[in-house]
Amino acid sequence: MKAVWVSEFAPFEQVRVADVPDPVAGPGEVVIEVQAAEANFPDILAIEGRYQIKPPLPFSPGKCAAGVVSSIGVGVASLSVGQKVAAQTEYGAYAQRLRVREESCFVLPEGMPFAKAASLGLVYQTAWFALQDRASFKPGESVLVLGGSGGIGVASIQLAKALGASIVIAGIIGPGNDAIARQAGADAVIDLSASNLQDALRDQVKELTDGNGVDIVIDPVGGDSNAAALRALAWCGRMVIIGFASGMIPTVKANYLLVKNIAVTGLQWSDYRERTPERVKEAQEQIFSLFMAGKIDPIISREFALEEFAEGLRLLRDGKAQGKIVLKIGSE
Numbered sequence: 001m002k003a004v005w006v007s008e009f010a011p012f013e014q015v016r017v018a019d020v021p022d023p024v025a026g027p028g029e030v031v032i033e034v035q036a037a038e039a040n041f042p043d044i045l046a047i048e049g050r051y052q053i054k055p056p057l058p059f060s061p062g063k064c065a066a067g068v069v070s071s072i073g074v075g076v077a078s079l080s081v082g083q084k085v086a087a088q089t090e091y092g093a094y095a096q097r098l099r100v101r102e103e104s105c106f107v108l109p110e111g112m113p114f115a116k117a118a119s120l121g122l123v124y125q126t127a128w129f130a131l132q133d134r135a136s137f138k139p140g141e142s143v144l145v146l147g148g149s150g151g152i153g154v155a156s157i158q159l160a161k162a163l164g165a166s167i168v169i170a171g172i173i174g175p176g177n178d179a180i181a182r183q184a185g186a187d188a189v190i191d192l193s194a195s196n197l198q199d200a201l202r203d204q205v206k207e208l209t210d211g212n213g214v215d216i217v218i219d220p221v222g223g224d225s226n227a228a229a230l231r232a233l234a235w236c237g238r239m240v241i242i243g244f245a246s247g248m249i250p251t252v253k254a255n256y257l258l259v260k261n262i263a264v265t266g267l268q269w270s271d272y273r274e275r276t277p278e279r280v281k282e283a284q285e286q287i288f289s290l291f292m293a294g295k296i297d298p299i300i301s302r303e304f305a306l307e308e309f310a311e312g313l314r315l316l317r318d319g320k321a322q323g324k325i326v327l328k329i330g331s332e
């Protein structure tokens with residue numbers, strides 16, 4: 001089969017598509033004929049050996065795929081050959097075939113396109129657990145989403161709206177990025193590149209929330225925006241740290257936590273996938289239901305062939321993706 005093949009950690013521009021042996025399903029595993037794979041920012045980190053989990057070399061990157069089950073291993077009871085599924089994995093999705101554990105596959109609702117199914121994985125799962133689990137979101141609460149034009153940002157905005165947030169505010173940076181945050185459903189957009197961000201963010205958030213501040217901050221960005229967002233939280237507010245797209249890991253000032261009874265918490269979604277697959281399955285069913293009900297919809301901006309994967313990753317690295325990047329691998 002053809003696969004994007006990383007034989008040593010290197011800049012993604014140096015990585016090529018290669019002919020490699022087909023995977024074989026072991027006990028409790030299936031092989032999927034991949035039709036679409038989602039490209040994500042962490043794929044770049046994995047290829048370059050900068051991700052917290054370093055895959056064993058050689059490997060194919062890619063955490064989310066959708067396709068058709070083509071073979072099943074011993075002991076697989078819930079899936080059969082020919083079923084259309086989405087799959088979540090640590091790596092391996094940038095390939096024509098993917099070997100994956102049975103419990104990491106989710107049967108697609110009738111009529112769901114493969115590209116959408118692949119895009120409803122990592123970022124929606126992460127946003128789901130950030131809101132529902134780490135932040136204990138309740139309908140009627142207000143949410144500030146940093147990086148509101150990015151993968152996690154768009155998913156968080158859409159899910160917060162779909163789950164009944166009173167207001168969803170997007171923090172964005174970069175020209176034109178307000179449009180994608182608004183398309184995702186943000187009620188208001190704040191520019192995070194303001195020179196006096198510490199005051200500007202808090203003041204604008206307070207104005208939008210009757211002087212209260214927001215109940216929840218979702219932060220996949222870090223850097224200066226994080227400290228500013230901490231000040232924009234309401235009494236008993238919760239902040240979820242998801243990533244550091246700005247390249248800067250922030251330091252949290254503990255006095256803010258004490259003064260307003262604030263909780264700052266982290267989220268590493270892959271831990272949920274490994275430790276509580278039943279909760280991830282339940283979340284995926286809810287995410288698929290919200291899609292089928294028309295309440296959430298991944299914004300796919302560009303599709304690339306497998307051989308063009310580097311072009312897609314370049315858009316992600318340079319902040320020019322303007323939505324999800326999907327690799328179209330199969331013919332369906």
Ligand SMILES: NC(=O)c1ccc[n+]([C@@H]2O[C@H](COP(=O)([O-])OP(=O)(O)OC[C@H]3O[C@@H](n4cnc5c(N)ncnc54)[C@H](OP(=O)(O)O)[C@@H]3O)[C@@H](O)[C@H]2O)c1
Pocket residue numbers: 040041042122123126146147148149150151152153172173174177192220221223225241242243244245246247267268269270316318319320321
């Ligand atoms: N914890 C987990 O389980 C988990 C899961 C998935 C991803 N992540 C991490 O979450 C982070 C975001 O992932 P993603 O898929 O959303 O990435 P993405 O699609 O590249 O989006 C990143 C967002 O951050 C914005 N941004 C970049 N630098 C910024 C700055 N200095 N100030 C304000 N905004 C800035 C980007 O704006 P521009 O587009 O204009 O640059 C974009 O909106 C990554 O670090 C990723 O590794 C963590």
